[in-house]
Amino acid sequence: MVHGHQELYRGIAAIVGSVILIIIFITAAAFIIISLERMGSLATMMINHVMERNSVQSTIYGIESFWSFNGTDIILYVDNSMGKTAMLTAITIIYSDGDYETISRANATDIPISIAYLGKQYDMPHKLLPPYPLPPATKTIVYIRSSKTPVIVSIAVMTSSTNIAISSKSIEFRELINKMMVAK
DSSP, X not given: OHHHHHHHHHHHHHHHHHHHHHHHHHHHHHHHHHHHHHHHHHHHHHHHHHHHHHHHHHHHHHEEEEEEEOXXXXXXXXXXXXXXXXXXXXXXXXXXXXXXXXXXXSSOOOOOEXXXXXXXXXXXOBOOOSOEEEOTTEEEXXXXXXXXXXXXXXXXXXXXXXXXXXXXXXXXXXXXXHHHHHHO
């Protein structure tokens, strides 16, 4: 009789041990699944971050901007050499007297502005409020009426995934005209 109870205890011990092993395996599998899921979301976040940085870099290197002042107008020349359309969302002008002006949809302004596109298909000047489209592989000229002398002109450009500010380079009026002639 004593011998029969030992077999019963061994059978119960085997069942309890099996249940404990099953619980350990399920816990380990759940831990592995959760860890892999988190690693996957981390990898996705890193890929998105790298893609965003690449988009910023391509916008910085793909859009070049120059400006000149001829006494009555600020002529802003924007060259979009990227393969996609960008939007010129704002123009900020800092004048020599310390005053500044931001031309954007949010800041209503009465400054006369006109825009022209260099190239065969974009020869018509427009009078628009920002944002101004900057078509791919196109040179855009923005004329801004100004009686004050500017010191700094910066533009804000938006692509489908990036919004970035670019400082325009100041060049002599003759150089700007030469750049425009070469572009035609």
